[in-house]
Amino acid sequence: MPSKAIEVRDLWFRYEEGEWVLKGINLDIEEGELVAIMGENGAGKTTLIKHFNGLLKPIRGYVKVKGIDTREASVAELAKFVGLVFQNPEHQIFAETVEEEVAFALRNFGYDKEEIRIRVERALKEMNLYEYRDRNPFSLSGGEKKRLALASVLVYDPEIIIMDEPTTGQDYKQKQVLGGIIERLNAKGRTLIVVTHDTEFVAEFFDDIIIMVDGRILARGRVEKLLTNEAIMKKARLLLPQLAEAATYLKGKVNFTGNYLKVENFVKCIAEAMG
Amino acid sequence: MNGIMRIMKGFEFRELDSPIHRLDPRVKLLYSCCMLVLSLLFVNIFVLMLILTTSIPLVLLGRVIKRWLNMIRGLIPLLVFIFVVNFLFSPNINGLEYATSMTLRFLALSSTFSVVFLTTSPESLAMALIKMKVPYEFTLAFTMAVRFLPTLARDLQRIIDAQRARGLELEKGGFLKRVKNFIPILVPLMVYEIRRSFQIAEAMESRGFGLPKKRTFLYEAKFSKTDYIVTLIILTLVAIMVLLKIIWNIS
Amino acid sequence: MSKMGSLVRIENLCFRYFRSERWALYNVNLLVEDNEFILVTGPSGCGKTTLCRCINGLIPHFYEGEYKGDVYILDRIRVKDHEPYELAEYVGMVFQDPESQLITSSVEREIAFGLENLGIPREEIIERIEWVLDLLNIRHLRKRAPYELSGGEQQKVAIASVLALKPKVLVLDEPTANLDPASSAEILQLLQELRAKMQINIILVEHRLSLIADKVDRIVLMDQGKIIAEGNPRVILGSKKAEVIGIEIPKVIKAYRELFGEEDWVPLNSREFAEVVMYALESHRS
Numbered sequence: 098m099p100s101k102a103i104e105v106r107d108l109w110f111r112y113e114e115g116e117w118v119l120k121g122i123n124l125d126i127e128e129g130e131l132v133a134i135m136g137e138n139g140a141g142k143t144t145l146i147k148h149f150n151g152l153l154k155p156i157r158g159y160v161k162v163k164g165i166d167t168r169e170a171s172v173a174e175l176a177k178f179v180g181l182v183f184q185n186p187e188h189q190i191f192a193e194t195v196e197e198e199v200a201f202a203l204r205n206f207g208y209d210k211e212e213i214r215i216r217v218e219r220a221l222k223e224m225n226l227y228e229y230r231d232r233n234p235f236s237l238s239g240g241e242k243k244r245l246a247l248a249s250v251l252v253y254d255p256e257i258i259i260m261d262e263p264t265t266g267q268d269y270k271q272k273q274v275l276g277g278i279i280e281r282l283n284a285k286g287r288t289l290i291v292v293t294h295d296t297e298f299v300a301e302f303f304d305d306i307i308i309m310v311d312g313r314i315l316a317r318g319r320v321e322k323l324l325t326n327e328a329i330m331k332k333a334r335l336l337l338p339q340l341a342e343a344a345t346y347l348k349g350k351v352n353f354t355g356n357y358l359k360v361e362n363f364v365k366c367i368a369e370a371m372g
Numbered sequence: 373m374n375g376i377m378r379i380m381k382g383f384e385f386r387e388l389d390s391p392i393h394r395l396d397p398r399v400k401l402l403y404s405c406c407m408l409v410l411s412l413l414f415v416n417i418f419v420l421m422l423i424l425t426t427s428i429p430l431v432l433l434g435r436v437i438k439r440w441l442n443m444i445r446g447l448i449p450l451l452v453f454i455f456v457v458n459f460l461f462s463p464n465i466n467g468l469e470y471a472t473s474m475t476l477r478f479l480a481l482s483s484t485f486s487v488v489f490l491t492t493s494p495e496s497l498a499m500a501l502i503k504m505k506v507p508y509e510f511t512l513a514f515t516m517a518v519r520f521l522p523t524l525a526r527d528l529q530r531i532i533d534a535q536r537a538r539g540l541e542l543e544k545g546g547f548l549k550r551v552k553n554f555i556p557i558l559v560p561l562m563v564y565e566i567r568r569s570f571q572i573a574e575a576m577e578s579r580g581f582g583l584p585k586k587r588t589f590l591y592e593a594k595f596s597k598t599d600y601i602v603t604l605i606i607l608t609l610v611a612i613m614v615l616l617k618i619i620w621n622i623s
Numbered sequence: 624m625s626k627m628g629s630l631v632r633i634e635n636l637c638f639r640y641f642r643s644e645r646w647a648l649y650n651v652n653l654l655v656e657d658n659e660f661i662l663v664t665g666p667s668g669c670g671k672t673t674l675c676r677c678i679n680g681l682i683p684h685f686y687e688g689e690y691k692g693d694v695y696i697l698d699r700i701r702v703k704d705h706e707p708y709e710l711a712e713y714v715g716m717v718f719q720d721p722e723s724q725l726i727t728s729s730v731e732r733e734i735a736f737g738l739e740n741l742g743i744p745r746e747e748i749i750e751r752i753e754w755v756l757d758l759l760n761i762r763h764l765r766k767r768a769p770y771e772l773s774g775g776e777q778q779k780v781a782i783a784s785v786l787a788l789k790p791k792v793l794v795l796d797e798p799t800a801n802l803d804p805a806s807s808a809e810i811l812q813l814l815q816e817l818r819a820k821m822q823i824n825i826i827l828v829e830h831r832l833s834l835i836a837d838k839v840d841r842i843v844l845m846d847q848g849k850i851i852a853e854g855n856p857r858v859i860l861g862s863k864k865a866e867v868i869g870i871e872i873p874k875v876i877k878a879y880r881e882l883f884g885e886e887d888w889v890p891l892n893s894r895e896f897a898e899v900v901m902y903a904l905e906s907h908r909s
Binding site for chain 3: 385387493494495515516518519520522523568571572573574575576577578579580581582583585586587588589590591592
């Protein structure tokens with residue numbers, strides 16, 4: 098029986114007497130799930146995920162990660178099995194070499210020298226950064242830095258991996274690579290939570306999505322149900338994926354079934370209508 | 373942390389409309405400088421109380437009561453500390469009086485500068501300096517530093533979050549370890565802000581900054597009748613106090 | 624061919640950043656004429672940003688390196704001979720990060736900044752501020768501090784403060800990269816409206832082709848420092864080259880190509896795609 102990776106009950110949060118940023122969030126994420134959390138800037142997505150590794154503590158309600166109440170654990174303890182990759186790699190790069198940068202988390206967690214060496218090598222190779230291992234991390238390109246940030250977290254193989262806006266600043270090919278990484282990690286049994294407002298990316302790589310609006314969860318469900326729902330998209334200030342938009346023009350003339358946000362399925366539906 | 377926030381907020385400009393906000397920044401600078409001089413010249417408790425009370429009508433008219441009160445509240449631990457230290461190390465027999473004086477002096481100065489900063493935008497202050505022949509570039513450095521302070525604070529928080537998420541523990545360890553733990557915070561911060569400063573410079577040059585032409589200004593500081601009157605009041609007050617000191621040898 | 628000649632003329636431009644081995648731009652030739660809306664796109668590292676910097680003078684004055692060829696603004700102004708601040712009244716540039724462009728404590732002052740630098744008389748500064756606040760519909764933001772604004776609002780202010788200088792060319796380097804989709808769409812919509820309201824030439828660098836392909840006159844496709852194709856969006860986005868170099872081809876175009884094969888025409892938005900499909904469905908039925 099799969100246990101819950103993350104359990105959130107009636108979570109309320111605000112910063113220092115400001116407005117409430119999270120207003121009564123209830124959420125369950127099972128182990129091994131792959132889910133996208135979507136919403137416009139300011140909906141509370143980043144604030145929510147910062148509760149998953151204890152960076153923020155609930156003001157009301159609770160958050161349990163693998164059964165552990167986050168109010169009773171330190172960030173360092175939770176970080177051991179919750180890997181959180183932030184949006185901007187330049188907010189964390191500091192080491193003299195790429196290798197050192199990736200090893201940082203392992204050193205903090207007290208791994209021994211040999212283990213560190215093995216894991217760093219593996220992580221660098223997985224992210225296609227092995228050839229840069231002796232280079233100054235500041236000299237890497239934007240896309241390479243993003244892979245470095247990811248490697249720095251994957252190096253200790255956390256069970257739960259959370260990514261905050263991993264597609265910003267990435268071109269098409271880089272996004273495809275990222276999608277492949279996400280699929281691979283999920284296939285290995287990792288729980289994957291990706292915060293993003295990139296509807297095209299989500300339409301391609303995700304089945305299950307959560308939509309947040311103004312500190313609350315508006316909806317949770319299958320990508321082809323939610324991302325094609327004009328009312329929900331409008332309320333969430335997200336853009337309908339282009340194929341969903343096209344489908345609204347063709348309502349009645351073409352029968353769209355299945356996940357038609359993927360090009361192959363979309364084309365199939367239209368081809369069938371054309372006979 | 374809360375107390376420090378209160379104090380800092382007590383010196384942060386509030387965009388409001390009030391008679392004090394509308395005063396020429398040079399007048400407000402004059403006021404604070406004069407109060408500074410007076411509070412250093414005198415140890416007499418009544419004089420110091422007087423200096424403190426001059427700021428009160430400014431706070432009321434300037435509509436910054438809440439912020440000012442919060443600042444005073446935040447200062448209380450510090451004031452207690454000053455009082456105790458001065459009481460213990462007072463140079464004469466009447467320690468109580470001396471400690472009260474020093475504490476009052478600190479409070480009066482804090483109050484004075486607080487009300488000035490609360491009611492004068494960094495750019496107005498910069499304009500005052502420009503009128504006093506300080507080169508524009510220097511004042512720009514000042515106003516930009518103020519403008520980017522919250523941005524810097526936010527970047528710092530993001531860096532701390534990212535490193536803690538990788539297991540960095542800032543609260544633990546002996547003195548040496550704690551200092552070493554700041555490297556993963558300071559290095560990204562410095563690199564990031566230096567890079568940002570290049571981006572800022574690019575954007576500024578792309579909008580004409582650096583043209584050898586004579587610069588014009590949207591907001592000029594001009595003395596109005598009110599400004600002249602207030603200046604007169606301030607100078608008169610200073611003159612009276614100084615005279616009193618000389619004639620009656622008030623300390 | 625307008626009487627004024629070209630607005631931007633790039634001739635055999637090559638540029639290599641200081642201490643870099645590869646050419647960031649190689650043999651780039653581009654002619655931009657009056658009142659065009661041009662999209663420059665390509666994979667990461669193709670030279671889009673470098674190209675923008677060459678147009679407003681940041682290259683070669685702010686960025687050192689090996690510079691060959693020439694860039695002319697309004698036919699007569701040789702970019703190589705002028706610092707960026709001298710070109711500010713001809714070429715306006717909007718950057719990717721909204722916050723690093725806004726340096727003052729209020730939107731009003733921000734718009735005034737460039738005008739003050741140019742020594743424009745106070746009365747005219749006030750006029751232009753009013754004009755640009757209306758143009759971009761940001762009157763309500765007038766007294767606000769940049770730090771408090773959302774990313775989309777910040778970019779609008781950045782655009783406003785550049786437009787206030789009334790440049791002939793507006794260059795925008797990935798202005799929506801840090802914005803959420805709704806704000807991005809707003810900004811791109813804004814650019815289209817600006818085009819309708821005033822004689823301004825826009826050069827936009829953008830990844831999100833599905834939001835912009837139907838609004839531009841011309842697409843310039845770049846890869847590894849070279850312009851590999853340029854012309855009509857319908858031709859460029861349907862071409863093999865575009866497919867191969869790894870840009871985000873809008874999904875309706877992919878669907879169209881699979882259903883109807885390759886032609887010199889592709890739909891540029893979902894509505895056009897739907898129209899084609901509906902027409903095809905009608906014909907199939909008859």
